[in-house]
Amino acid sequence: xxxxxxxxxxxxxxxxxxxxxxxxxxxxxxxxxxxxxxxxxxxxxxxxxxxxxxxxxxxxxxxxxxxxxxxxxxxxxxxxxxxxxxxxxxxxxxxxxxxxxxxxxxxxxxxxx
Amino acid sequence: xxxxxxxxxxxxxxxxxxxxxxxxxxxxxxxxxxxxxxxxxxxxxxxxxxxxxxxxxxxxxxxxxxxxxxxxxxxxxxxxxxxxxxxxxxxxxxxxxxxxxxxxxxxxxxxxx
DNA sequence: ACAAGATACCTTGTATCGCAAGGTATCTTT
DNA sequence: AAAGATACCTTGCGATACAAGGTATCTTGT
Numbered sequence: 164x165x166x167x168x169x170x171x172x173x174x175x176x177x178x179x180x181x182x183x184x185x186x187x188x189x190x191x192x193x194x195x196x197x198x199x200x201x202x203x204x205x206x207x208x209x210x211x212x213x214x215x216x217x218x219x220x221x222x223x224x225x226x227x228x229x230x231x232x233x234x235x236x237x238x239x240x241x242x243x244x245x246x247x248x249x250x251x252x253x254x255x256x257x258x259x260x261x262x263x264x265x266x267x268x269x270x271x272x273x274x275x276x
Numbered sequence: 277x278x279x280x281x282x283x284x285x286x287x288x289x290x291x292x293x294x295x296x297x298x299x300x301x302x303x304x305x306x307x308x309x310x311x312x313x314x315x316x317x318x319x320x321x322x323x324x325x326x327x328x329x330x331x332x333x334x335x336x337x338x339x340x341x342x343x344x345x346x347x348x349x350x351x352x353x354x355x356x357x358x359x360x361x362x363x364x365x366x367x368x369x370x371x372x373x374x375x376x377x378x379x380x381x382x383x384x385x386x387x388x389x
Numbered sequence: 390a391c392a393a394g395a396t397a398c399c400t401t402g403t404a405t406c407g408c409a410a411g412g413t414a415t416c417t418t419t
Numbered sequence: 420a421a422a423g424a425t426a427c428c429t430t431g432c433g434a435t436a437c438a439a440g441g442t443a444t445c446t447t448g449t
């Protein structure tokens with residue numbers, strides 16, 4: 164999957180996943196990797212960013228099959244941010260599709276061929 | 277408009293615009309800026325990339341209202357690449373929407389709340 | 390008991406790309 | 420001659436995805 168296209172969407176995808184159920188980074192990677200292809204080197208800095216913005220909070224849970232898991236939980240601010248991101252995403256997609264359709268943003272004047 | 281979201285889509289948008297009519301960088305900026313918000317500092321390196329990939333060719337046209345314009349024209353390879361990008365874009369959007377809908381890529385197992 | 394593998398955390402360095410800021414040259418208008 | 424629009428371009432910065440590598444825990448096979 165094209166790396167550049169993902170820029171700016173992974174935060175939203177993670178927040179969306181967390182809006183359904185709390186999760187931990189390692190699990191998020193394996194779940195999101197099915198369709199989105201996200202790697203560990205991406206998720207850990209990303210989760211830190213989300214936490215710095217206070218969009219998620221964390222708590223530790225001991226696991227019966229390995230080391231403790233750091234669960235992330237969406238905060239109220241995170242829920243609001245997710246809605247904002249959704250809106251921006253939809254607007255962005257609409258604008259790109261508009262250009263692809265040859266909408267008003269396409270160059271039409273004074274050109275040849 | 278969110279900077280990160282544009283990454284990887286501007287090439288496609290420019291190729292799409294050129295698929296309708298030849299154009300030059302300065303004009304592409306003013307046309308695409310209406311909806312997409314693209315700046316000169318972005319377009320010139322971008323056009324060079326497209327040319328390096330042989331997706332566009334260029335020709336000079338003298339203007340009656342300023343310096344000569346460097347027109348860009350989509351090549352056959354460019355047309356094929358545009359179709360590839362379109363496909364990848366659609367697949368990508370579909371996958372993101374899937375995650376937003378809480379699709380199979382969302383974390384559901386073993387979480388709390 | 391010990392090695393191997395899975396689970397789970399993390400950091401460092403690299404590449405890419407969009408953009409603000411700045412620079413140059415041409416042509417028209419005042 | 421000066422000012423402004425047109426049109427080209429480069430440099431340096433910030434953001435982010437990722438490969439590669441590292442550490443610790445827990446289970447399983449021998």
